[in-house]
Amino acid sequence: MNIWLVMLFGGLITFGMRFSLIFLFGRLKVPETMRRALHYVPPAVLSAIIFPELFLREGTLDLSMENFRLLAGLAAVLIAWFSRNTLVTIIAGMAVLFLLQFFL
Amino acid sequence: MMKEQAKFFWAGIRSEVPLLIGVFPFGMIYGALALNAGLTASAAQAMSSIVFAGSAQFVTAQLLRESAPGFVIVLTVAIVNLRHVLYSASLAPYLAPLSTRWKTLLAYLLTDEAYAPTILKYEREGATPQAHWFLLGAGLALWGTWQGSTALGIFLGTAIPESWSLDFALPLTFIAMVVPVLKGRPYVAATFSAGATALAAHSLPYKLGLILAALVGITVGTYLEKKGE
Known part of the structure; x- marks a missing residue:
């Protein structure tokens, strides 16, 4: 697979969506259901990436205490909830993973 | 001018x-x-x-x-x-x-x-x-x-x-993006339904489980919001 081709198509689609209704003004309207659905895109797409990263180890579900990524991830959820800060969440989550790997 | x-x-x-x-x-x-x-x-x-x-x-x-x-x-x-x-x-x-x-x-x-x-x-x-x-x-x-x-x-x-397991910073970044938008039941439901689908469907070829999970999450969230009105 060519990474440049993927970027080119990704870029074209992104530009196309930014350009779409500026260009088609007055000729096309965003349906109400889509407007509503868009709010759920970030939680849906991102958790579809997060969950396998945390819960799966080599393709199988691992809910044990040895799954350090799951533990560090859950800690990061709490940190994100209280800090509401991206950078703090990343640094603290990395620190938790590091400590778990180091001491256990 | x-x-x-x-x-x-x-x-x-x-x-x-x-x-x-x-x-x-x-x-x-x-x-x-x-x-x-x-x-x-x-x-x-x-x-x-x-x-x-x-x-x-x-x-x-x-x-x-x-x-x-x-x-x-x-x-x-x-x-x-x-x-x-x-x-x-x-x-x-x-x-x-x-x-x-x-x-x-x-x-x-x-x-x-x-x-x-x-x-x-x-x-x-x-x-x-x-x-x-x-x-x-x-x-x-x-x-x-x-x-x-x-x-x-x-x-x-x-x-x-x-x-340093820097690759773990990616899911952490996503966690930091998702958690603050979880303001209400439809959002939480979208998150967990998408996450559960991603786990259940992760062995689908071409990472299609990701697309399926995203669509399930978006549908569940939208449906619950509509129902809740």
Whole structure:
């Protein structure tokens, strides 16, 4: 697979969506259901990436205490909830993973 | 006339400054993680101007690391960036009098961070003939910062040793993005239904489980919101 081709198509689609209704003004309207659905895109797409990263180890579900990524991830959820800060969440989550790997 | 344009342009840049403080470390993290995900330095840098959309670039880096096929990556980028259609719709009436060349340039610069101050400005002051210079200022300020912070991240990323498990910073970034938007039952349900589907469907070929999970999450959230009214 060519990474440049993927970027080119990704870029074209992104530009196309930014350009779409500026260009088609007055000729096309965003349906109400889509407007509503868009709010759920970030939680849906991102958790579809997060969950396998945390819960799966080599393709199988691992809910044990040895799954350090799951533990560090859950800690990061709490940190994100209280800090509401991206950078703090990343640094603290990395620190938790590091400590778990180091001491256990 | 010139003075009016310059005034809007600088106001656009100034409105962007507080946002840039948050964008800069984000761009650095992207640069470092893109390298870690296996992109070359030139590809990682080029993505910041070709795609020019933070969360989509993070998702692309993650999926490349998982060796997802190209069409799944492009499809995911499309879903992640779908919100730009809304920004496009909301600015369209104000930009309608402009030439296609202006519309093209401003559409390219239309990110979350450029949209937010611009729409507030328009809603406060209405459309004036030179007001689009505000969006140009905000957009270019963000563009320059994004390219610069990506470059710095790529530069620093090469110095980070493999043993630091830097790849884990990607899911952490996504956690930091998701958690603050969980404001109500439909959002929580969207999150858990998408996550559970992703786990159940992870062995589907071509990473199609990701697309399926995203669609399930979006549908569940939208349905519950509609039902709750």
